Amino acid sequence: MSTIVVIGGGAAGFFAAIASAEANPEHKVILLEKGKEVLGKVLISGGGRCNVTHACFDPQELATYYPRGSKELLGPLHKFQPGDTMEWFADRGVELKIEGDNRVFPITDSSSTIADCLIEMAESANVDIKKSSGVKSFSQTEEGGWKVSTTSGDTLIADKLMVATGSSKGVWEQLKKAGHRIIPPVPSLxxxxxxxxxxxxxxxxxxxxxxxxxxxxxxxxxxxxxxxxxxxxxxxxxxxxxxxxxxxxxxxxxxxxxxxxxxxxxxxxxxxxxxxxxxxxxxxxxxxxxxxxxxxxxxxxxxxxxxxxxxxxxxxxxxxxxxxxxxxxxxxxxxxxxxxFKEEFVTAGGVDLKEVNFKTFSSKVTPNLYFAGEVLNIDGITGGFNFQAAWTGGFLAGNAMAGYPLD
Ligand SMILES: Cc1cc2nc3c(=O)[nH]c(=O)nc-3n(C[C@H](O)[C@H](O)[C@H](O)COP(=O)(O)OP(=O)(O)OC[C@H]3O[C@@H](n4cnc5c(N)ncnc54)[C@H](O)[C@@H]3O)c2cc1C
Structure with a gap:
């Protein structure tokens, strides 16, 4: 049994934690969130309706909607694209609808439908969700795993570590210490x-x-x-x-x-x-x-x-x-x-894509480290593309951490 620690209780972190836990229930999956509540951005997204993804099912075309990351996302989008996202939610009882401009929303028009589903799936897959657990630092152990220290004073040892902290300056500083190059963040949208x-x-x-x-x-x-x-x-x-x-x-x-x-x-x-x-x-x-x-x-x-x-x-x-x-x-x-723009905004910049293996969303710089979501230098235009990048990265990284990388 391995311990998988996911930092960040947002879209990418939840998707990765659920994918890991569902792929191999033997592993212990811990999700650390610094806030009192999880999925804060999902709840406010899309003007409170959550634009989950975009109904574009051709990975080649889909990739063109990402000013940063289009080349790198092409392979991953062949493995997990908007059709898969829609199926994932439908299989878990969430009905989605495609609007005239191809944006996809829950039929309830309420982002809490998406957040509730993610929380329920994480809990039923035995993901240990720890709120108010901000990560202060992480460093590699001699065995190649990770030592993670939280603001609440806990120290965890992880075999695999996933960073899904969105646009957190503090975490990017930590990643610089781990040897990664961070492209300076600037606002987009x-x-x-x-x-x-x-x-x-x-x-x-x-x-x-x-x-x-x-x-x-x-x-x-x-x-x-x-x-x-x-x-x-x-x-x-x-x-x-x-x-x-x-x-x-x-x-x-x-x-x-x-x-x-x-x-x-x-x-x-x-x-x-x-x-x-x-x-x-x-x-x-x-x-x-x-x-x-x-x-x-x-x-x-x-x-x-x-x-x-x-x-x-x-x-x-x-x-x-x-x-x-x-x-x-x-x-x-x-x-x-x-x-x-109140309905959606995002940060360009983040972990340099040259340093990431996009088959598994793992670090090329240091072992047993994974990323997904906005922490990476990937961002899309408005319309559900940013969540899709989080779902795709989270799903691929989660399965890879569980020992079942997608072919
Ligand atoms: C107002 C708004 C509306 C949006 N609407 C849409 C939309 O409708 N459709 C769409 O596709 N995109 C939308 N976006 C963009 C989308 O929300 C992001 O692209 C997406 O949330 C990125 O997911 P993430 O998991 O990478 O990061 P986040 O959602 O930012 O999650 C990161 C999590 O990590 C936690 N964290 C940070 N540092 C630490 C730490 N040190 N220790 C522990 N936890 C930490 C944070 O508290 C947070 O919960 C919207 C963005 C905003 C701001």
Whole structure:
């Protein structure tokens, strides 16, 4: 019988502990959580609904949703992907549903359904869950196992140690002592703060097919864009914040963006407007929003282009038409900071992926050490990808620690 110690009672830690204990009930599995309660992030996730995973069942495509870790996750996702996650929960009595945008939630729309299931499964597999047991330090024993000291004064000896502590600076420091390189952490999945008259008072307006580009950079993202009280949010912004996590950090979150509200070619828009001038010359511009742009935003664009809302299409000259097309397709806004997206945020950075064997999620640097979840330099865009990385890593590491690595 071996002793397996898992540090961190989050999604990755629970999945690993359950997988280990279910794969080989002979082992003793101990899960150490520093907080008074476990699964804190699961409970607040997805706005309290827990976006468990994403209904994308092709590992090749799935991997592309991870700005960091896409190459490394490809193999593991062939072994445990969203279809397996959904089956895992269904087999344990949790019904899940796929929403229109392919995000997967429990049918109850309550994250406690997921947390309760994980706790119940851990308990029935005899995982020893120790709350209020923060790990202070861990070091390798002469036999190749691990000595783990907790803040509550306990010392445990583990044959195998799994670190699933999310974005814990203290634990990353410990891992540096164990010989690992830690990629400096920076936030990912944030919204943009923008103060600009053109969007003032328009919060709540969303455009389904926008494209945003960071000026003087290759960074670009498309998708729904939402105007908020503070600036801009929505999938297009969140994607950009994930792919640009390091670059935007380097710019202290101050940079210009080019917004194409409708994701269309500006030249085509100019020629469409010329047609309006030709065939609908008497129509008042301010009353006739184009391309299904919400009227209040359209009026703001018309004003920003220096055109009176009472003008007709026939009144416009080419310069004014081009100015309006530019407000629609390449409006420049200055971002002056970031805000937290309440439904999901994550930290980029963590254990250097070059130092991890992704067949088992074990350390290449030191024996009998395993990782899963956000402690690694892996993160996904919003939509259930971050939990999927935690489930996949936890499942593979858990089985490997139990002595049954997945082929
Ligand atoms: C508000 C919010 C909403 C989110 N919503 C979603 C969503 O809907 N879908 C999605 O895919 N992702 C979501 N995410 C991201 C997702 O929550 C994380 O990617 C995921 O929780 C990572 O799991 P983890 O187990 O690696 O880390 P964590 O969930 O952070 O768990 C780590 C655990 O380790 C414990 N710990 C830390 N240090 C120690 C120590 N020294 N000793 C003992 N224990 C320790 C912590 O207390 C914690 O319980 C959300 C994130 C946030 C913040």
């Amino acid at each position: 944030f919204t943009f703060n923008i103060k600009d008259e053109r969007i003032k008072g328009l919060s709540g307006i969303s455009l389904p097919n926008a494209t945003i580009q960071i000026a003087s950079s290759d960074l670009e993202a498309s998708g729904p864009l939402l105007i908020t009280h503070w600036g801009m949010s929505g999938p297009a912004v969140l994607r950009l914040s994930a792919w640009g996590a390091y670059e935007l950090n380097d710019r202290f979150y101050r940079f210009p963006i080019l917004v194409n509200w409708i994701g269309r070619d500006e030249d085509v828009v100019v020629s469409d407007f010329m047609q309006e001038k030709k065939f609908s010359g008497k129509k008042r511009i301010g009353n006739h929003a184009q391309y299904e742009v919400p009227l209040r935003l359209w009026k703001s664009m018309v004003a920003a282009a220096g055109i009176s809302n009472t003008s007709t299409w026939g009144d416009l000259n080419l310069k004014q038409i081009k100015a309006l097309a530019s407000e629609l397709c390449s409006a420049v806004f200055q971002v002056s900071g970031k805000s937290t």
